[in-house]
Amino acid sequence: MSQFIEDLHYRIKTSSSSLLLSFVKIFIGLVLGLTFAMIGQQMVNYGDLSFLLVTVITIATLYRIARGWKWSAVFVFALVCVLIGLLLKMYIMVAPGA
Numbered sequence: 652m653s654q655f656i657e658d659l660h661y662r663i664k665t666s667s668s669s670l671l672l673s674f675v676k677i678f679i680g681l682v683l684g685l686t687f688a689m690i691g692q693q694m695v696n697y698g699d700l701s702f703l704l705v706t707v708i709t710i711a712t713l714y715r716i717a718r719g720w721k722w723s724a725v726f727v728f729a730l731v732c733v734l735i736g737l738l739l740k741m742y743i744m745v746a747p748g749a
Contacts, residue, residue: 672725676717677710679729684709686736 684706692702717725 672722673714675725676714676720679725679732680710680713681706683713683732 687709688702688705691697691705717728720728
């Protein structure tokens with residue numbers, strides 16, 4: 652009986668960890684998708700359906716790419732995305748002729 656309870660505890664722990672990791676991947680994909688969709692909407696001026704399509708495709712693509720990633724890889728990817736975003740923001744602020 653003790654072994655059964657330990658197995659159950661381990662399964663709950665790994666399931667909740669993998670579920671939380673999936674939610675983090677989806678959230679990062681949502682942020683990137685919304686960013687790409689807003690950039691595309693400003694450049695091409697497309698409608699709401701295309702905005703939603705770009706967002707969903709970005710989420711699905713990132714989730715597929717990050718399928719085998721563990722926590723450390725997801726956090727490194729998020730950090731790189733934030734740093735690239737800050738670099739682009741700084742470029743926009745100091746761009747010549749802006």
